[in-house]
Amino acid sequence: MKVQEIRELIKLVDQSGIDEFIFESAGSKLKMRKSTGTTTYAAAPEAPKPAVQQAPAIQHADSTPEVQEVPVPEAPKSAQSDSSLHKITSPMVGTFYESPSPDADVYVKPGSKIKSDSVVCIVEAMKLFNEIEAEIDGEIVEILVKDGQLVEYGQPLFLVKPE
Structure with a gap:
């Protein structure tokens, strides 16, 4: 649903x-x-993501089970965690497009140099295609969304290394 x-x-x-x-x-x-004055809803719960993997229990004949905790290795830090990078965010809810038409070249890709008035993408909302400008000079480090993906207001679209 x-x-x-x-x-x-x-x-x-x-x-x-x-x-x-x-x-x-x-x-x-x-x-x-509605009887409590509020409308509530519940969905099937998602499986929790374990922060620590557990090794099998080791049972000794004369003692209680022993559980060993094994730390999960951390994922490598992505460019998103770098605080020196500027985020270009979506100014509206809509559909993200990386090019002006399906057969055209993309506006930007990682490594592209941009100026503050450079168009970096289009966000379509209610059949209106809105060109989104960078508003900063720099270099595109990472594109955070995929072509055709729905985006929310304020959602980061690009990470930019400012000049």
Whole structure:
């Protein structure tokens, strides 16, 4: 079930006289209740991501089980963690496009030099194609989204090394 569909259901239940609504489909369960004064919903929980892997328990004949903790190696730091880089963010909710048309070259790629008035991408919102300018001189270090991806307001799109 899509988030937009859930929002529409919440709105309908909120506007109706229904106190409780339960919807089950394809292994997912959605439950909404108004009796507490608020509308709530629940979805299937995601599996937690372990920070520490556990080795198998070692059982001694005359003692309690012993558990050994093995630290998980950290992922290498990406350019996103570098505080000296400037983030170009999306000024609106929409669809990110890296080129003016599907058969055209991309506006920028990692290593591209940009000026503050350089167009770096297009964000389409409600059938309007908005050219997004860099607003800073520098070099593109990383593109954080993929072509055709939906982006949110304020979501980082590019990392730029300022000049």
